[in-house]
Every structure is written in C-alpha cells, then in structure tokens.
Amino acid sequence: MATGRTHRPATRSRGIPEATVARLPLYLRALTALSERSVPTVSSEELAAAAGVNSAKLRKDFSYLGSYGTRGVGYDVEYLVYQISRELGLTQDWPVVIVGIGNLGAALANYGGFASRGFRVAALIDADPGLTGRAVAGIPVQHTDDLERIIQDNGVSIGVIATPAGAAQQVCDRLVAAGVTSILNFAPTVLSVPEGVDVRKVDLSIELQILAFHEQRKAGEEAAAEAVAPAATRKDSADQGPDGDVPAVMPA
Amino acid sequence: MATGRTHRPATRSRGIPEATVARLPLYLRALTALSERSVPTVSSEELAAAAGVNSAKLRKDFSYLGSYGTRGVGYDVEYLVYQISRELGLTQDWPVVIVGIGNLGAALANYGGFASRGFRVAALIDADPGLTGRAVAGIPVQHTDDLERIIQDNGVSIGVIATPAGAAQQVCDRLVAAGVTSILNFAPTVLSVPEGVDVRKVDLSIELQILAFHEQRKAGEEAAAEAVAPAATRKDSADQGPDGDVPAVMPA
DNA sequence: CCTTGTGAATGCGTTCACAGCA
DNA sequence: TGCTGTGAACGCATTCACAAGG
Numbered sequence: 001m002a003t004g005r006t007h008r009p010a011t012r013s014r015g016i017p018e019a020t021v022a023r024l025p026l027y028l029r030a031l032t033a034l035s036e037r038s039v040p041t042v043s044s045e046e047l048a049a050a051a052g053v054n055s056a057k058l059r060k061d062f063s064y065l066g067s068y069g070t071r072g073v074g075y076d077v078e079y080l081v082y083q084i085s086r087e088l089g090l091t092q093d094w095p096v097v098i099v100g101i102g103n104l105g106a107a108l109a110n111y112g113g114f115a116s117r118g119f120r121v122a123a124l125i126d127a128d129p130g131l132t133g134r135a136v137a138g139i140p141v142q143h144t145d146d147l148e149r150i151i152q153d154n155g156v157s158i159g160v161i162a163t164p165a166g167a168a169q170q171v172c173d174r175l176v177a178a179g180v181t182s183i184l185n186f187a188p189t190v191l192s193v194p195e196g197v198d199v200r201k202v203d204l205s206i207e208l209q210i211l212a213f214h215e216q217r218k219a220g221e222e223a224a225a226e227a228v229a230p231a232a233t234r235k236d237s238a239d240q241g242p243d244g245d246v247p248a249v250m251p252a
Numbered sequence: 253m254a255t256g257r258t259h260r261p262a263t264r265s266r267g268i269p270e271a272t273v274a275r276l277p278l279y280l281r282a283l284t285a286l287s288e289r290s291v292p293t294v295s296s297e298e299l300a301a302a303a304g305v306n307s308a309k310l311r312k313d314f315s316y317l318g319s320y321g322t323r324g325v326g327y328d329v330e331y332l333v334y335q336i337s338r339e340l341g342l343t344q345d346w347p348v349v350i351v352g353i354g355n356l357g358a359a360l361a362n363y364g365g366f367a368s369r370g371f372r373v374a375a376l377i378d379a380d381p382g383l384t385g386r387a388v389a390g391i392p393v394q395h396t397d398d399l400e401r402i403i404q405d406n407g408v409s410i411g412v413i414a415t416p417a418g419a420a421q422q423v424c425d426r427l428v429a430a431g432v433t434s435i436l437n438f439a440p441t442v443l444s445v446p447e448g449v450d451v452r453k454v455d456l457s458i459e460l461q462i463l464a465f466h467e468q469r470k471a472g473e474e475a476a477a478e479a480v481a482p483a484a485t486r487k488d489s490a491d492q493g494p495d496g497d498v499p500a501v502m503p504a
Numbered sequence: 505c506c507t508t509g510t511g512a513a514t515g516c517g518t519t520c521a522c523a524g525c526a
Numbered sequence: 527t528g529c530t531g532t533g534a535a536c537g538c539a540t541t542c543a544c545a546a547g548g
Binding site: 043044045055059060062063067069070071072073074075 | 505506507508509510
C-alpha cells in the first residue's frame with residue numbers, strides 16, 4: 001500500500017535477533033554481579049537463573065554471538081562480560097541528553113545505572129527558565145533554546161525525552177534535526193520520526209494497565225483455583241523474566 | 253492431571269493474546285484523545301496511525317474482543333473506549349502502593365497518568381524515617397514498618413517497587429505476603445515470586461543499552477547508506493510503536 | 505560425565521488478501 | 527462502494543532433545 005514499504009530487508013540486525021538483543025543487558029547485569037563476587041566461570045543453568053530466563057534460551061542467545069563457552073565447564077565470566085559489552089556497544093562512551101527535568105527527568109539524571117554502563121549524562125535541558133543554571137545530580141540545567149548547540153558540541157546521538165506529552169513531538173523533532181538518532185521516550189505519546197531514527201518508549205501507565213488486566217482475570221478464577229490446589233506452592237524462580245521486552249525498535 | 257503436567261492450560265488468558273493485551277492501553281490512549289475532541293467514529297486505518305501500529309494488526313486485535321465495528325464505517329469511539337476499559341479492568345478502581353520514595357518514586361507519585369485511568373495511589377512507603385509524615389504529591393509518606401497494615405487496610409493488590417536494587421526482593425516478599433499479587437518493578441533486579449504473582453519490570457538502563465546496540469550498528473552502515481539513498485526521506489509514521497512490549501507477564 | 509551448541513519441532517504473532525456486510 | 531473481520535500464509539522466537547566435545 002505504498003506507505004511503509006521497507007526498502008531495507010527489514011530490521012535484520014546483522015543476524016542477532018531483536019529478542020536476543022533485548023536480553024543481552026539482562027545477562028550483562030547478572031554477569032557483572034558474578035564478576036564483582038570474583039566468580040570465575042558460570043554454567044548456562046546458573047546464569048539463566050540469575051538473569052531470570054531458562055537455560056535453553058540463554059544458550060541459544062549466546063550461540064548468536066559465537067562459541068564463547070567451554071563444554072563440560074561453562075562460560076568464563078570476565079570474557080563474557082567483555083564480549084557482551086562489546087556487542088552492545090558499551091565499550092565506547094555514549095553521551096546522552098535528558099530533556100525535561102521534572103520529577104522523572106531528575107530521577108533519570110540521578111540514576112546510577114547509566115554511568116555504570118557506557119552512558120554519560122552530557123547535559124540536562126528544560127524549557128523552564130527558572131530551572132536553568134540550577135544543578136541536578138551535579139549537572140547544570142540548560143535552556144531549551146540551546147538544544148541544538150548542546151547536541152552538536154557534545155556529539156550526542158542518544159536523547160531521552162521526559163517532558164509532558166504536549167511538548168514531546170516538538171522536542172523530538174529538534175533533537176532529530178540536531179543529529180540525534182536514538183530516542184528513549186517517557187512521554188505518553190506516539191512520536192513520529194524520520195527513517196533511520198530509533199525510538200523506544202517507556203510508559204508507566206501502560207505497564208500498570210497490563211497488570212490490571214491480569215489482576216482482573218485472577219479475580220474471576222476462584223472456581224478453578226479452589227478445585228485444583230496442586231499440593232505445592234512452588235517458589236520456583238526459573239524463567240522469571242522474559243521482561244516483556246521484545247524488539248520494538250521501530251526502524252522508522 | 254496427576255503428574256506435574258501444567259495443571260492450567262498455560263498462560264491462555266481467556267483467548268486474548270498477550271501481545272494484544274499489551275497494545276490495548278495504546279489504543280485506549282488514542283481513543284481517549286479522539287473522545288476528547290468529540291470525534292464520533294474512527295476507521296481502523298486512522299486509529300492505527302494514532303496508536304502507532306498498522307491497521308491489520310489493530311483489526312486483528314479488536315477481533316479478539318468481539319465485533320465492535322461497523323463495516324463500511326469504522327468504530328464508535330465512545331463504545332470502544334468503554335469496551336477496552338472494561339476488558340483491561342479499568343472500570344474498577346485499583347488502589348496502588350509505591351514503595352521507595354526517592355526521585356523515581358516521587359516522579360511516579362506525581363505522574364498524572366495513573367489517576368486518569370483506574371489507578372489511585374493509596375499510599376507511599378519508604379524506609380527512611382526522615383521521610384515519614386512528609387507529603388509527596390499531596391500524599392503522606394508512611395514507614396515501611398506499617399507496610400502490611402497499609403496493604404490490608406486499603407485492599408491493595410498492585411504494588412510498585414522503586415527502591416534501590418538491594419531492598420527490592422525483601423520489599424517484594426513483604427508485599428506478596430501481605431496480599432499483593434501484581435508488582436511493577438523499577439529496581440534493576442530479578443525478583444522471585446510465588447506462583448500466581450505477576451511481575452512486570454521497567455529498567456531504564458536496559459532500554460538505553462538496546463538503543464546503544466542499534467546506534468553502534470548504524471555507525472557501521474555508512475557503506476550501504478551511501479550507496480542506497482532511496483530518493484525520499486519518508487516522514488512515514490505508520491507502524492511506529494510495537495513499543496517493545498510483549499507478554500512477559502510471568503505467571504510465576 | 506558434564507555442559508555447550510544447535511538442528512528440528514513447535515508455538516505465537518504479524519501480515520496478507522479477500523469474503524462478508526452495512 | 528468502503529471498511530471490517532478473519533482464514534491462511536508467513537516469519538520469528540522458544541523449546542526440545544541430542545550430538546559434539548572438553
């Protein structure tokens with residue numbers, strides 16, 4: 001229908017499936033924890049449990065990266081940390097700007113998880129002149145007027161939008177025009193972007209609504225629940241976290 | 253079912269696929285916006301564009317709910333708003349507690365998107381005695397000691413964890429023991445929960461890492477990009493938002 | 505013997521394309 | 527005629543189960 005014809009073979013990310021990419025950060029986090037406890041090697045079973053997935057999935061995921069394990073033994077923790085970091089592009093430094101320094105923007109600025117990986121908050125930007133100059137998380141807030149200059153001066157390619165919904169598209173357009181090609185959007189709006197720009201979104205209210213759906217369902221299940229009661233209340237931790245995150249990169 | 257055979261058919265949520273459930277809030281948001289502009293009906297094509305998906309997917313999604321459209325015309329906005337709200341369980345009121353009132357917890361407490369749907373922040377809880385009594389978003393912060401009582405007094409079944417990673421599991425255990433059966437986890441940890449409890453997680457750093465992966469990939473694509481340049485820089489908005497959110501409910 | 509790595513099987517979600525109906 | 531609703535085709539992700547290999 002003329003509209004969205006993908007002229008590139010698709011999101012074919014050089015072989016690594018999107019679902020796998022979405023789990024690599026999970027593995028990396030688990031491996032980092034092991035590394036800090038000086039654990040030298042780990043089996044797919046153990047690592048999978050720590051990451052909240054099942055071991056078959058983990059092994060399949062790793063098989064896309066290469067053969068980094070040793071049969072009969074497991075995976076070398078340090079080596080895997082390095083390989084996954086490299087694959088994710090975390091061996092380089094990513095300057096990031098956060099636009100919209102309200103409660104959420106401030107929370108993001110203070111969030112330690114960024115710096116610990118390859119991310120660095122290069123600048124905070126807000127439209128409120130009353131905020132400019134004030135420091136949040138030790139970083140001075142700058143005014144929206146200077147957005148383009150800030151992006152360019154810092155070589156920023158990743159932007160975080162934490163503005164109200166009404167401002168998001170406009171901010172997005174300016175970020176993109178200034179050279180940003182990846183956007184993490186916290187505003188509850190659908191952003192439209194040109195081809196080649198990736199958008200990921202996080203919407204708190206959507207997550208709650210999905211929980212509400214399942215919660216409601218549970219309420220209507222009393223009948224079955226009463227009748228079955230299969231002896232054990234499994235504390236079962238295996239395969240906890242498909243995380244609910246799949247591709248979703250939206251190549252434009 | 254004598255054996256360990258999954259005693260329930262699976263995550264079979266009464267027919268509605270998880271991927272569809274995850275998109276319903278998206279449709280609802282778009283429909284609400286149309287409703288506010290007093291638009292009476294909308295076609296699958298228009299609504300899909302507003303929600304950032306393609307129209308075939310939207311129609312398929314709606315077909316799981318029932319036949320709510322009129323051929324040759326489209327969907328009645330108000331009617332669909334009601335049907336989706338009901339399906340998601342938003343026609344009832346969901347009291348929610350937020351545990352961990354740091355920057356993020358405060359941002360969540362202030363987030364308007366909750367109240368606007370069926371959610372109500374019933375209580376804010378933090379372990380810091382210095383915070384108790386202080387009001388955030390007009391709601392007084394209470395101490396962790398009272399967690400169980402708060403949950404029970406308010407009939408809370410949905411909890412939000414916005415604590416540091418180290419405290420998350422412990423908080424989770426107490427929430428679950430007190431009767432919470434759905435948890436939205438912002439702490440960067442894998443939570444283990446008993447059967448029947450749903451966990452969804454939101455991890456800011458993971459989202460950034462996924463963006464970094466694609467950003468890195470783009471850098472290595474100069475070659476192809478130069479050669480192709482397909483005439484148009486499509487502003488194309490269609491099918492923007494698979495959102496990156498899929499099932500992931502983890503029934504335990 | 506133990507654990508990885510992977511073809512094959514299965515299941516789920518998306519897309520296509522058109523029949524059905526206002 | 528126009529748009530919905532849906533069976534069928536397709537493609538991607540997960541799981542299974544076992545061969546390969548330390």
